[in-house]
Amino acid sequence: MTINIRKATLVALAFGALAGLASGQPVPRLNDHVPGSVLIYPIYISDFTNGYASVVSVSNTNGDRRFVLPGNPPGVRGDVLAHYFWIDGTGTWNVFDNQALLTPNDTRSILSYDALNGTGNQDFETGFLVIEAVDPETQESVDFDYLIGDIILVDIAGTRTWNIEATGIKALTDELVGNPVRSNRGHAFVDRVANGGDGDGNLDFDNVEYQRWPDVLFLSSFFRQDDGANGTNNDCDVILLTDLGRDFRVNLQFLFYDRDEDETSRTGDFVCWTRADLFALANITATASFDPAGWGRINSPDAINLITGAVVADPCLMGAMVQSIIGQAGLEFGHLMHHSGINPTAAQFNLD
Amino acid sequence: MTNRKFGAALVTALALLAARASAQTVRNFPSFLEPGSVLIYPIVDSRMGIGRGTVISVANVNGSTLIDPRTGYRRGTVQVRFYYATVPNGGSGWLLTDIPELLTPNDILTVLAGDHNPQAELGWLFVLAEDPETEELIDFNYLVGDEVVVDASDNRSVHFPAMAFQAMYSQLNGPPSPLPPPPNSNYSNLGYWFTDRVANGGNANGSADFNGIEYVNMPDRVFVSSFLELSDLQAMGADLILLSTLGRDFRLTLRFLIYDNEEDQFSRTFNFTCWTRVALQDISNVVVNLNGSARPGTPVEEQQTGWMRINGDVAYNPLTRQTVLDPPFVGAIIQRVVAQPNDFEFGHLLHKTGRNAIGHNLPSTTIVNP
Numbered sequence: 001m002t003i004n005i006r007k008a009t010l011v012a013l014a015f016g017a018l019a020g021l022a023s024g025q026p027v028p029r030l031n032d033h034v035p036g037s038v039l040i041y042p043i044y045i046s047d048f049t050n051g052y053a054s055v056v057s058v059s060n061t062n063g064d065r066r067f068v069l070p071g072n073p074p075g076v077r078g079d080v081l082a083h084y085f086w087i088d089g090t091g092t093w094n095v096f097d098n099q100a101l102l103t104p105n106d107t108r109s110i111l112s113y114d115a116l117n118g119t120g121n122q123d124f125e126t127g128f129l130v131i132e133a134v135d136p137e138t139q140e141s142v143d144f145d146y147l148i149g150d151i152i153l154v155d156i157a158g159t160r161t162w163n164i165e166a167t168g169i170k171a172l173t174d175e176l177v178g179n180p181v182r183s184n185r186g187h188a189f190v191d192r193v194a195n196g197g198d199g200d201g202n203l204d205f206d207n208v209e210y211q212r213w214p215d216v217l218f219l220s221s222f223f224r225q226d227d228g229a230n231g232t233n234n235d236c237d238v239i240l241l242t243d244l245g246r247d248f249r250v251n252l253q254f255l256f257y258d259r260d261e262d263e264t265s266r267t268g269d270f271v272c273w274t275r276a277d278l279f280a281l282a283n284i285t286a287t288a289s290f291d292p293a294g295w296g297r298i299n300s301p302d303a304i305n306l307i308t309g310a311v312v313a314d315p316c317l318m319g320a321m322v323q324s325i326i327g328q329a330g331l332e333f334g335h336l337m338h339h340s341g342i343n344p345t346a347a348q349f350n351l352d
Numbered sequence: 353m354t355n356r357k358f359g360a361a362l363v364t365a366l367a368l369l370a371a372r373a374s375a376q377t378v379r380n381f382p383s384f385l386e387p388g389s390v391l392i393y394p395i396v397d398s399r400m401g402i403g404r405g406t407v408i409s410v411a412n413v414n415g416s417t418l419i420d421p422r423t424g425y426r427r428g429t430v431q432v433r434f435y436y437a438t439v440p441n442g443g444s445g446w447l448l449t450d451i452p453e454l455l456t457p458n459d460i461l462t463v464l465a466g467d468h469n470p471q472a473e474l475g476w477l478f479v480l481a482e483d484p485e486t487e488e489l490i491d492f493n494y495l496v497g498d499e500v501v502v503d504a505s506d507n508r509s510v511h512f513p514a515m516a517f518q519a520m521y522s523q524l525n526g527p528p529s530p531l532p533p534p535p536n537s538n539y540s541n542l543g544y545w546f547t548d549r550v551a552n553g554g555n556a557n558g559s560a561d562f563n564g565i566e567y568v569n570m571p572d573r574v575f576v577s578s579f580l581e582l583s584d585l586q587a588m589g590a591d592l593i594l595l596s597t598l599g600r601d602f603r604l605t606l607r608f609l610i611y612d613n614e615e616d617q618f619s620r621t622f623n624f625t626c627w628t629r630v631a632l633q634d635i636s637n638v639v640v641n642l643n644g645s646a647r648p649g650t651p652v653e654e655q656q657t658g659w660m661r662i663n664g665d666v667a668y669n670p671l672t673r674q675t676v677l678d679p680p681f682v683g684a685i686i687q688r689v690v691a692q693p694n695d696f697e698f699g700h701l702l703h704k705t706g707r708n709a710i711g712h713n714l715p716s717t718t719i720v721n722p
Contacts (some may be wrong), residue, residue, distance in 0.1 A: 032385040033703045035575075057578030059611075059659040105615045109578055109657035148577040148659075148703045152687075159691055162511065163698035165577065218387070220496040220513060221409035221462060257411075257458040293462040295411035295496070323500075323511075331502065333511030335700075338385045338496045340413075 036168025046112040051157035060102040062146035078104030089127030093246035142187035143171035160332035206346035215341030219296040243347035316347035388516030398466035403505035414494035428457030491519035508697035563711030570680035572706030581656035680708035
């Protein structure tokens with residue numbers, strides 16, 4: 001009897017461990033400053049007429065030069081096709097795409113103007129950029145967590161410039177699927193149904209195809225905007241983007257804290273992508289309390305489809321911030337926003 | 353069930369438990385932009401005599417305002433200890449100055465480094481979360497920060513987020529009991545695990561250990577995602593900032609793999625002690641000619657850029673003759689284009705991957721009070 005009880009206990013332990021394993025699976029949480037299969041650049045500027053430009057860089061840290069047999073076109077295992085999706089942020093939300101082959105250890109830096117306006121496009125003066133790793137042979141998405149990138153943003157007339165990293169998002173097929181279907185170059189197809197994908201041709205950030213996006217964004221600090229009162233004129237712009245496209249108005253909740261920890265809550269909204277003055281977006285007129293600096297938390301309760309009225313709860317956001325001190329010198333500086341948690345809503349880029 | 357099957361079930365259970373434990377520890381690598389318990393600011397330049405200044409911000413995103421009756425503190429309160437690591441005259445070694453500050457819930461502290469620590473000149477900064485009552489290190493993954501480094505003489509500035517390193521114990525075990533801690537408990541009166549206590553897996557050495565037990569490991573390797581060709585050193589420049597947490601006495605040797613615009617690979621080693629800001633051309637002259645336009649393989653619209661992969665090779669302490677293989681380090685890059693009336697300057701943190709197995713700590717040397 002004692003043995004049976006022990007056996008039962010052990011069996012229960014085994015099943016408990018199984019259940020625990022299921023619930024205790026490591027949740028792939030978005031990291032930052034790491035190589036990924038998708039890179040998101042929160043902003044580009046391509047407005048030569050008014051003296052703005054960007055240098056977009058992407059590097060392939062995979063150095064595998066083993067030849068692929070068969071392969072069409074022939075190549076080596078570390079080859080990848082970088083598929084650029086430029087999303088216009090000036091109101092049309094149109095998408096322009098192009099591709100470039102990155103060989104092993106390759107880097108490609110281009111002026112955004114050469115990729116966009118130089119081809120005859122009149123839009124695309126600013127917006128955001130997504131680069132997806134695709135197989136050069138089939139042009140399907142592949143698990144290729146070797147891409148890193150950054151972008152330099154230049155205001156030539158104002159002699160101001162700043163530089164931010166692209167956010168690398170990992171594909172999860174290799175981590176989650178035991179024996180995935182692979183390309184001739186040996187990289188798992190992300191979107192294939194056989195590999196757990198949904199075969200829809202989109203980028204799904206659902207912790208199955210790619211990592212989910214973060215849940216909350218933080219502005220780690222922003223300076224008081226005194227509009228010249230102290231001989232300086234500080235600007236703080238926030239850059240926000242969502243996966244939801246042109247049809248959704250994303251509602252925002254801001255919580256700002258000053259140096260006395262007083263909390264100010266505000267709401268705002270945007271469509272698709274925005275670069276906006278922080279205090280204008282959040283409808284704050286009195287900024288004196290944020291002296292010398294405050295910090296903020298940004299969340300989105302929902303997004304509303306302006307055509308159908310459909311509501312998406314807790315939509316996904318990414319962002320960056322850029323500040324400038326105009327009065328004394330042409331100083332401009334920015335960085336990606338801090339973030340926390342895993343968004344319960346899956347993001348999806350439909351970039352057709 | 354036979355005893356053999358029984359044993360198999362036991363083995364299975366234990367294996368799965370072990371798998372679960374290991375599965376839960378896979379996140380012991382840093383996520384620089386998530387709130388953490390340790391913040392590293394890669395550069396502090398307070399040489400005000402030549403127009404340099406650094407504005408440091410740290411914010412406490414914990415908003416718990418419940419008052420703890422035993423201590424009188426609100427539960428989201430934390431003591432942050434600033435450790436300014438000043439590198440004398442840009443040479444080797446560092447001098448540490450520590451300054452504690454109290455952050456109440458949702459608080460932010462923004463300081464000019466030169467005012468906050470008059471001894472600070474050139475070096476770097478790390479900030480540790482401590483219990484305000486006992487001043488012990490705590491698991492308080494609620495700190496975010498950033499810095500603006502200004503060169504007023506040339507109207508240049510760069511902005512870096514602080515690199516956040518998360519404490520591990522709450523990730524593995526959840527938060528402590530909301531009940532008041534018993535005497536000699538392994539969590540504080542305000543409700544945060546002590547990271548350095550032996551009962552929590554710490555080694556009680558008084559430092560923050562980046563060993564995957566107290567705090568996340570350091571990255572294993574870093575990347576410079578891109579740098580512009582320095583074909584005209586009068587008009588352009590690029591500096592790499594590298595720092596090690598091994599302490600003032602270790603000389604690190606790093607292995608660089610540098611790739612030009614035609615994917616040609618160049619290897620180089622480079623030595624530094626504790627912290628350095630070094631011009632790229634002093635690491636390798638490859639950066640002045642990235643060779644992109646010399647061959648038909650590079651499309652004309654591409655800019656002349658390269659990238660780098662950097663690994664720790666070895667660190668050596670000449671005083672103790674201790675050797676550390678694969679030493680950890682982190683860094684940032686600053687680039688500039690010289691123009692009139694103002695220069696263009698821009699920079700970002702280096703990319704990273706993996707986790708370094710070397711368990712080391714901060715602070716790792718004698719502290720000098722201001």
